[in-house]
Amino acid sequence: AASTAGALTAAALEGAPYDLVVCAGIGGGFQPGAPVGSLVVADAITVADLGAETADGFLPVTELGFGTVTHRPPQPVVRLACEATGARTGTILTVSTVTGTAARAAALRDRHPGALAEGMEGFGVAEAAAAHGVPVLEIRAVSNPVGPRDRAAWRIGDALTALTEAFGKLGPALESWNAHDQ
């Protein structure tokens, strides 16, 4: 969030503001929707653990009466990105603790039925972009299943290769999008 805000501020001060912020990285995939090696583009970027724990369960900040928990990338950009890269689309959760048990994965799926992936940066990046009035896109290549911690199941190299290939297609596809028409 801090780096994104700094880059957006610097660009604006130089008179060359950005039209789009792209948050890209590897992530965990909820099974069976997002297998290892697949790509996910967010139609919603949702922070999963920003709130308060109560005796009756978790309350997101919005239910406490403040803040935001979801940012929605522009639909035309999501569609272009999916068409160009073959990515699936769904909610990408932002967590501050990587999920490491089946119980936590199930709890997240119960609370966020549309969740396909989780990562750690998307919501912070989206908050910074929103503060600058710039749209945001999040793309994740799935390096591991969301669930019981199993380092042997990580495929970071394969995920980074998939992400690199996707980026080769994303740039040209996004050039056909006019930020000012959204």
Ligand SMILES: O=C(O)c1cccc(C(=O)CC[C@H]2O[C@@H](n3cnc4c(=O)[nH]cnc43)[C@H](O)[C@@H]2O)c1
């Ligand atoms: O130690 C672990 O069990 C563990 C499992 C998965 C990922 C990590 C990381 O520290 C990676 C942080 C980095 O990668 C993204 N990422 C990748 N997989 C996940 C995930 O399953 N849940 C959340 N974030 C993930 C994350 O966005 C960071 O950039 C450690």
